[in-house]
Amino acid sequence: MVILLLLLGVPRLPSVSFAMHEETILQHTGRIKSTLHPEASAIVFDSDLQRAASDELPFYADIDRAQAIMLERVGLIDRDLTKRVLVELDKLQADGFQSLAACLAPRGSYLAYEDYLRSVIGKEASNLHLGRSRNDINATLLKLKLRAPYQALVAELIKLLRVLCGRARGHLETVFPLHTHRQPALPSTFAHHLTAFGVALARDLDALMALHPLLNVSCLGAGAGGGTTLPILPELTARLLGFVMPPLNSIDSVASRDVVLRLLASCAILGSSLSRIAETLLLWVGESGLASLPDELVGSSSAMPHKRNPFLLEQVQGKAGATIGCFVAAVTGMHSTPFTNCVAVGTEATRHVWPGIDNSIGAVRLIRLCFAGLTVCEEAASAMLENSFVNAMETATRLAVDGGLDFRSAHNEVGRLVTRAVESGVPSLSAMMQDGRILNYETSLAPDVIARRARAGGGPAPDTVATALDELEKGIERGAALLRELAVGWSRAREELRSAIASIEEPTVQRTGGGERSAL
Secondary structure, X not given: OHHHHHHOOOOOOOOOOOOOOOOOOOOOOOOOOOOOOHHHHHXXXXXXXXXXXHHOHHHHHHHHHHHHHHHHHOOOOOHXXXXXXXXXXXXXXXXXOHXXXXXXXXXXXXXXXXXXXXXXXXXXXXXXHOOOOHHHHHHHHHHHHXXXXXXXHHHHHHHHHHHHHHHHHOOOOOEEEEEEOOEEEEEEEHHHHHHHHHHHHHHHHHHHHOXXXXXXXXXXXXXXXXXXXXXXXXXXXXXXXXXXXXXXXXHHHHHOOHHHHHHHHHHHHHHHHHHHHHHHHHHHHOOOOOEEOOHXXXXXXXXXXXXXXXXXXXXXXXXXXXXXXXXXXXXXXXXXXXXXXXXXXXXXXXXXHHHHHHHHHHHHHHHHHHHHHOEEOHHHHHHHHHOOOOOHHHHHHHHHHHOOOOHHHHHHHHHHHHHHHHHHOOOOHHHHOOOHHHHOOOOOOOHHHHHHHOOOOOOOOHHHHHHHHHHHHHHHHHHHHHHHHHHHHHHHHHHHHHHHHHHHHOOEEEEEOOEEEEEO
């Protein structure tokens, strides 16, 4: 290798290793005559292609399959080269790209990958690059790579929503205190709370599902940002890769990574919802004892034998916070950059999407497990309802509607009753209701009666909650159906790509006067 460098007149950096595939073509661009400085390379590129073998190379291979088929169809490369490219890509795929993974990537994974193909196919393999650039390749690769984690996140959120709806259906009549400012405030039901969580999370599902059109626009064909004068078929490569549309504007295609920002923003808002729900569950399973988690969903203390720590809910909060950090890092990285292909956008800012999605998936999955295992302590809930004046607002309302008082006077009167009850150590408002006007409502002021009758405004009445669950479940199933449609579309594209490859591999048939003959 040293001799090759000297023959080519390439200056040799003292500490650079060029231990690549023995036939790999040196990355000599004609303008740049040496590899990247080793210290810089160590920062911006992986030292070898081992990680890229699973992360990027399979997507490069699919992009090249579609590109080769398209270029052959428009006559920019011949069928023989197309076949050789497809054969080598299949070989690489079969061995998990390990024959390439050992190579160094002094100027990034794509050029190392292209050099490898040139070394095993011939220099004409670089004609695959006609009508494209690393810019549109990497923008396309990002969208292909996002598909699996995007599907996983949406599927996890749908699972969580189904658990919430199923558990709510089983607790329509389970009376449960509603807290404000961390104090018991009003009568409610357990189902009312679970449905509230579900309604909020369903909006997060809608936000995630709204991103799928962005994922379904291809960037391939935009080139370096100026499109191309060649007669390529971007709509064909888009279809073969499972995209619904080819690029609409070449500059936007390579400049924009807002799909990352929108996805991380949705994840951040989802994380905020999950963190608040987790905090509410921590309140329930904490000192109030309104609910409990099974042994397999709590942790012990290394020092305190009595502890049953609901630490998974704290994990949810931590992962949700980390996702917000990923969004802030990504949007800050893209801020005030030129609207063209830009490493700060396409590489540095975009890298935050992967931990962001991973944290979101983990947080959703953990809280789903907690909800699935959560047990309501109905006795504790009933005791809190009886001993915390949660019927005070209904009492004031009844005095205002039927008792001849205006609401503020009724509010003050009930406030005085509560004060007397607290000062005398009487545990509940009902024991202090000596006024005849209040005694008339004693039965209707029971917390469970209030909860059953509170229908208006989306209250906890069982029939109202059941109606809300009906609507919620319809929305969940719409999301699930759309997710299935996406998966079917992407799967159908893989089949079309395989079919196109098979047609390339078939013998060419030429028509003659006497019929047909095979021309290899």
